[in-house]
Amino acid sequence: MIPSTPRSLLFCLLAVASAPALALEPFVASYQAYREGKLAGDAKMQVVQADGSRWRVDLGIHGTRGLARLAGLNIEQSTVFDQPGQEYRPLSQGLVRNAVFNRRKSSGVYDWNTRTARWRGDIKQGRDAPVPLQEGDMSALLMNLAVIRDAQPGRTLSYRVVENGRARQYEYAVAPQTEIVAVEDLSYDAMRVSRTNGGNDETIFWVASGVPTPIRILQREDGLDVYDLRLVEYQGVQ
Numbered sequence: 001m002i003p004s005t006p007r008s009l010l011f012c013l014l015a016v017a018s019a020p021a022l023a024l025e026p027f028v029a030s031y032q033a034y035r036e037g038k039l040a041g042d043a044k045m046q047v048v049q050a051d052g053s054r055w056r057v058d059l060g061i062h063g064t065r066g067l068a069r070l071a072g073l074n075i076e077q078s079t080v081f082d083q084p085g086q087e088y089r090p091l092s093q094g095l096v097r098n099a100v101f102n103r104r105k106s107s108g109v110y111d112w113n114t115r116t117a118r119w120r121g122d123i124k125q126g127r128d129a130p131v132p133l134q135e136g137d138m139s140a141l142l143m144n145l146a147v148i149r150d151a152q153p154g155r156t157l158s159y160r161v162v163e164n165g166r167a168r169q170y171e172y173a174v175a176p177q178t179e180i181v182a183v184e185d186l187s188y189d190a191m192r193v194s195r196t197n198g199g200n201d202e203t204i205f206w207v208a209s210g211v212p213t214p215i216r217i218l219q220r221e222d223g224l225d226v227y228d229l230r231l232v233e234y235q236g237v238q
Contacts, residue, residue, distance in 0.1 A: 024055065024083060024145070029213040029234035033061050035227060040064070043229050045213055047145070048237070054091065056080045057141045061229075074098040079139040086149070087135075088142040090117075093163065106164065110137075119165045127165025137162045143170065144205075144214060151191050151207045153177065171197040172205075181206045181215055183230050188215050212236075 024047070031043040041063040048056050058078045076096045081088050093108040106121035116130040117137075136159075138146060143159050150157050157172040175192040182188075193205040202220040213234055219227040 024088075025212060026237040027212045027234055028237055030232050031229040032232055033063070033227070033229055034225070035063070037225050037228075045144070046237075047212070050080065053082050054080060055083065057145060059141055059144075077141060079141045081139075081142055088138055088145055090137070090139045090142055090162075093139050093141075095164070108163070108165075110162070117162050123165050129165070131162055131165060131167055133162060134160060136160065137167070139163050144217070147172065147193055147205050148207055148212060148214065151193050151205075153191060156196075157193070169197065170195060181208075183215060184232060190215050 026046075026048050028044065028046040031045070032039060033041040033043045041061065043059065043061040045059045046057070048058075050056050056078060058076070060077075061075045063074055074097070076094075076098075078094045079090050080092045081090045083089070089112065090110045091112075092110065095104075095106050097104045104122035106119055106123050108117055108119040110117045110133060112133065114130075115133045117133055118130045119128060138159055138161055140161050140163055143161055146159060147157065151174050153174055154176040155174045157174065159170045159172075161168050161170055172193050173196050175194070178189045178191055180187055181190045188206070188208040188211070190206040190208040193207060195201075195203045200222050202218075202223075204216075204218045204220070205214045206216040208215050211231075211234065213231065214229075215231050217227075217229040218225060
């Protein structure tokens with residue numbers, strides 16, 4: 001691991017609604033990964049600064065218990081991006097999903113000169129055609145960072161995500177009041193950020209002031225918890 005200076009998680013972190021957005025900085029965060037309410041493995045999210053003005057965000061989810069490995073809970077995904085102004089602009093993306101006897105891999109390139117993005121590899125039929133890009137388009141991983149940057153109590157958030165050969169619109173509502181979120185022995189005063197246009201596919205983020213990564217990310221289908229990532233530690237890296 002890159003030498004790092006840990007940010008203490010020994011104290012309760014309080015969200016302040018008027019706090020300015022965090023400047024983008026490298027970090028590494030560790031999560032517990034739950035599937036259908038049961039602890040199934042672990043996850044790591046990190047942001048690293050690459051050459052020049054380029055950055056990379058990675059998320060790895062690893063099933064280590066029971067049927068999690070067989071169910072495909074072993075995913076590595078990454079987005080290389082730059083930051084013109086306050087935007088997070090994707091440049092390339094990679095995804096690897098491993099399960100027993102099955103390995104799927106895909107990659108995408110965002111060409112901002114031609115304003116198109118294109119994917120190759122193990123993708124669904126018909127999704128290898130160029131996708132037109134619009135200003136502000138992101139990958140799903142970059143949306144995780146954008147929520148941290150943009151969330152304020154009572155605010156609505158809108159993102160267009162271009163990924164895996166298609167574009168989708170994501171609308172979120174930030175709760176007007178913060179709430180206490182307990183993760184093991186720690187407590188955070190956090191903002192709940194809920195998707196409003198997902199139908200039966202619901203995603204909820206919990207975001208705390210001063211923390212560069214979501215405290216919790218919950219994905220639900222038909223009202224039932226499916227995937228749940230809960231932060232257990234994070235560190236800034238030098």
